[in-house]
Amino acid sequence: MTEFMAYLESRISEGKEEIVTLEADSRKDDAIFARIRTNIYDVCRTVSLALTDRPGAGSDAVRAQLDRFRTEWRTALEKAKQHDEFRAVAVEETKLAALEDIIAHFPEVTKA
Amino acid sequence: MTQENALKIFKCLSDTSRLRIIQSLTQGDMYAELLAERLELTPPTVSFHMKKLEDAGLVISRREQYYTVYSLNRVVLENTIYEVAVSEPEQIDEQQEREDAYRRKVIRAFFEYGRLRAIPVQRKKKQICYELIAEHFEPGRVYEEKEVNAVISPIYEDYCTIRRDMISEGIFRRDGTRYVRLK
Numbered sequence: 684m685t686e687f688m689a690y691l692e693s694r695i696s697e698g699k700e701e702i703v704t705l706e707a708d709s710r711k712d713d714a715i716f717a718r719i720r721t722n723i724y725d726v727c728r729t730v731s732l733a734l735t736d737r738p739g740a741g742s743d744a745v746r747a748q749l750d751r752f753r754t755e756w757r758t759a760l761e762k763a764k765q766h767d768e769f770r771a772v773a774v775e776e777t778k779l780a781a782l783e784d785i786i787a788h789f790p791e792v793t794k795a
Numbered sequence: 796m797t798q799e800n801a802l803k804i805f806k807c808l809s810d811t812s813r814l815r816i817i818q819s820l821t822q823g824d825m826y827a828e829l830l831a832e833r834l835e836l837t838p839p840t841v842s843f844h845m846k847k848l849e850d851a852g853l854v855i856s857r858r859e860q861y862y863t864v865y866s867l868n869r870v871v872l873e874n875t876i877y878e879v880a881v882s883e884p885e886q887i888d889e890q891q892e893r894e895d896a897y898r899r900k901v902i903r904a905f906f907e908y909g910r911l912r913a914i915p916v917q918r919k920k921k922q923i924c925y926e927l928i929a930e931h932f933e934p935g936r937v938y939e940e941k942e943v944n945a946v947i948s949p950i951y952e953d954y955c956t957i958r959r960d961m962i963s964e965g966i967f968r969r970d971g972t973r974y975v976r977l978k
Contacts (some may be wrong), residue, residue: 709811712847716840766908769846776839 684735684742690788691728695721716777723781727752749786756782796874798884800852804871805879807851812836813844817867820854826862898923911951914960922964928957929966932976940972 698721705714727749734744756779763771807813815834819825825833831841845865848854852871856863901923905912911928915921931946932938938946940958947954958974961967967974 709809712810712843713812713836713840716837716843762908768908769843773839773843776842777837780837780839 684731684745687789688728688731691724691731691785694724694784695728698724716773719774719777720781723778724785727782727785746789749782749789752782753779753786796871796879796882798882801879801882803851804853807847807853810844812840813848816841816844816848817853817872820865820867824864824866826859826864828862830865902927909950911957914951914953914956921960925957925961925964925966926978929961929976929978932967932974934976934978936975938974938976940974943967943974 698717701717702714702721705711705717730748731745734740734748735742737744756775760772760775760779763775808817812834816830819830819833827841827845828838830836830845831838834841836844845854845856845863848865849856852868854865855868856865858864901915901920905915905920905924906927911924915924928947928950931950932943943958944954947957951957958967962969962974966976966978968977
């Protein structure tokens with residue numbers, strides 16, 4: 684879990700730098716999406732910290748929570764598509780892309 | 796071109812990424828995935844920018860098999876900045892415009908995907924929400940109570956409160972178990 688947490692922290696600090704660069708480059712909307720992405724890494728880091736510290740929880744509980752996020756956000760994405768809410772579609776797709784990256788790194792790190 | 800359209804164009808173009816998308820499209824029509832790759836943006840971000848460019852009338856999209864292909868709308872882009880800047884303001888009723896904007900704001904705050912989040916406390920906001928719900932009913936047509944409930948319940952779980960409030964707000968007239976939309 685240590686490497687996984689380090690990965691999340693590195694993505695958060697890269698994200699923060701990216702937001703500053705994008706805002707300075709008059710790319711306000713891109714900066715908003717970068718902030719959404721960074722928030723997802725931050726939320727997952729907070730959840731992972733809380734669950735791994737809890738007695739009887741650990742990495743399985745973290746993985747289960749990430750899967751719950753995935754289910755909820757896929758539902759939100761479908762709803763946004765059904766209602767043709769292009770902004771919400773872009774937001775949900777951005778959140779899911781970040782989450783997929785986090786999940787892709789999760790087993791790889793814990794097996795090591 | 797109206798002043799509203801001109802504002803949309805200027806707002807849309809005051810973004811480096813969208814200017815880069817326009818520049819890429821000068822080389823030829825492209826689909827979103829290719830633009831994302833060229834501009835090092837994520838596909839959702841590119842789709843978002845494309846929708847804004849389309850809304851401003853700067854690009855046109857068409858479906859080709861599995862892809863949406865984008866091209867420049869040269870009719871709009873070949874206007875000079877002078878022509879766009881001196882566009883005429885639309886003749887609008889300012890009071891009506893303010894009321895419409897307020898209505899849109901209330902609806903955005905209280906509805907999500909057609910469902911009412913909560914019944915507003917303020918009467919004016921409540922009226923706006925109920926007027927929107929009333930649009931699901933044909934004026935003058937007689938509805939049975941269970942029909943009214945069936946329409947309101949997917950919008951808000953406490954359909955009884957909504958139904959009663961809509962009578963007291965003068966939106967519905969009740970005659971026994973029958974309801975008629977008045978406004």
